[in-house]
Amino acid sequence: MHDKMEEKNEDMPSTPSPENNDQGAENQPSSDQVNEGASPTGANETTPPPLPEDAAPAVPAAPAAPLEGVPSVEHVDVSPVANAAMKIRQEISKLVVGQTEMIELLLAGVLTGGHVLLEGYPGIAKTLTAKMLARSISSEFSRIQFTPDLMPTDVTGTSVFNMKESTFSFRKGPIFSNIILIDEINRAPAKTQASLMEVMEEKQITYDGTTYELGFPFFVIATQNPIEQEGTYQLPEAQLDRFVFRIRVPYPVLAEEQQILRRFKQDFASKQQETVNPVISIDELKKAREVIEAVYIKDELIDYIAAVVNNTRNNGDLFLGASPRASLAILRTSKAIAAMRGRSFVTPDDIRHVSYPVLNHRVILSHEREMEGTTVEEVIKDILTTIEVPR
16 A cells, blocks of 8 residues: 555645646545545545546646756846946946946945945046946036035035015035035034934934924035045044944055046047936836846845844954944945845855955054054954955
């Protein structure tokens, strides 16, 4: 009896595949097969209709082999993100030579709704890159030059008295835009920098008891000179934490500088800026952000991110560690990097790639390590090397 039961159970599929669902009763097992294979507890109380004599036993279709540990990867189409990033890169490259890492991180910031701080020496295309990024997206753009005499109301807006109606009305400041370039952010005093605290985190302005919401997208690109001290005000930690990245922009290499000279040898007025056109709409940007949210990341990599950030809080080389906002920033931007590179799942390399620009402005070296000449980059690299990478 047991041998007969095993022979019949081998012929019928244990779980019908979706491709065979339309065959209806033809693929159902016979009553003899069900009765012989039924458990003694009577779990199979419903007897399916008998299999016709001339019907062949159904063979389950072989399922597509998914990536191990990535059950829903095949359902995420990241082409909207990859295509958007490629189009914007092409427009920016019409003027900006090199700086590929800066451009990639800027795109990751705008695609995830994070703000970016560009830090570098004067004249290395920080402002130009930000302006070209804004031109390539079909949205509003404003530029604010921070100066020591700039007031908070010059940024957020102020009340204006209407003589005819004898009432005050709120006049919105330049921060009410989609992409905002704040040039030399460290030149404004602390009270003006503080005017950005609410709007950068909550995307709203509260003035005189009334809250004004900002539209989509809202993306701040700020620049600062790391070596100039005269007439500047250091950004406090709370202000720095509002930026998802601090990108250190290097000098171009020799070949890139030669290409810059050849490109602008007959364009003293930079008329080539007019060739940069909007290639991405706001709706496409929204779609790209939704795709990035759906990018898969396995639990082991989430634990890896948490371990990296937690290590900064318990590291003897650091006086101040990173907050959970840093963990979320690594999570979001690693998803963006994966999608921009055409993958629907996050790898450890994506996490390692964004960890330094996410953490370098959120941690502070201990006094001993600072006196020894140790850099934040070395400490972060050591943390990423020490913690075991999931496989």
